[in-house]
Amino acid sequence: MPQPPKQLTPSNGALDLFGSEVRRYRQLAGHSIAQLSDRIPYSSSFIGAVERAESRCERAFPEHCDRVLETKDALTHLYDGLFAGKASAFPEWFREWTEIEALALTLKAYQPNIVDGLLQTPQYAEILLFGDQAKVEARMGRQAILTRSDPRPPRIITVMPETVLWYDVGGPDVMRAQLEKLASTSSPWMSMQIIPNGQRHPGNLGAFVLATLPDGSEVAYVETALRGMIVEDRADIAELKDQFDMICTQALPVGMSVDLISQTVDRWKP
Incomplete structure (x- = not known):
């Protein structure tokens, strides 16, 4: 029996907020993680890790998700607001x-x-x-x-x-x-x-x-x-x-x- 998805608390931080939004838009589009993985160049395990706030991702990930989930660039915009400045702060x-x-x-x-x-x-x-x-x-x-x-x-x-x-x-x-x-x-x-x-x-x-x-x-x-x-x-x-x-x-x-x-x-x- 599959485990229920991890409960995220968006106020805990950027990873939780981003992961919760990826999951929300994916579910609104009626896609399972496996179905989304079939349409973007990322594995199901990686998508799951992002949704559980266990992994960061590069900007290309929300770009691919926006295209498949038809979110009008919502995830890319969120990514830029949460991570772009911090990512550029690292070498x-x-x-x-x-x-x-x-x-x-x-x-x-x-x-x-x-x-x-x-x-x-x-x-x-x-x-x-x-x-x-x-x-x-x-x-x-x-x-x-x-x-x-x-x-x-x-x-x-x-x-x-x-x-x-x-x-x-x-x-x-x-x-x-x-x-x-x-x-x-x-x-x-x-x-x-x-x-x-x-x-x-x-x-x-x-x-x-x-x-x-x-x-x-x-x-x-x-x-x-x-x-x-x-x-x-x-x-x-x-x-x-x-x-x-x-x-x-x-x-x-x-x-x-x-x-x-x-x-x-x-x-x-x-």
Whole structure:
């Protein structure tokens, strides 16, 4: 017996609103997901993920839907209002990663120089992004996956050197608020580990994130001096997993890491 469609709450955010409208127009046109899939170049599973607010899409998707569902460009207009500005705020090579990030069941991140974007405060991000408010809002928008209820938030594991807690990003007020956020967000679904200063580890070649997707596949995002890149090769993924595990062995346990973060807050008091 088929499951009833997931109940969306449009006020929860842009993905819910867009997904609910795609579903509404499809049903008004009398199409099943399979029937719509037969007429546009997207799979039934992808259409279903968009309707359930589990996946972002490119602008071509609502354009195809508008044509088949005869919506007079309603979905494309809605897409532009909800996503166009945010999409343009991300570098082109990063946009695909935001879609992977939103689908992931687990995200394991190593950041050698800054706090991971999913854990940044707006003020911290504003300094890093040179005051570009569109980019700040887009980065903060990514954090919606951490508080969603259905599907559950991804399991986040973040590792960083202790020196990240010392870098002056925006001055004492910004740093104090950022570290307090890190200390307060630790939970069974969100853990962070700190590598004590001076501890040798193999994480000196740059930041990377490992994502595990619902189908069990694994994808990585690796930052370089020029741009980030998405890695899917199995051998590369295996090497990054080994590197992440080796880094973790040199980090403090979660509880001690949170204590160290809390203690470092005092470093940033006036």
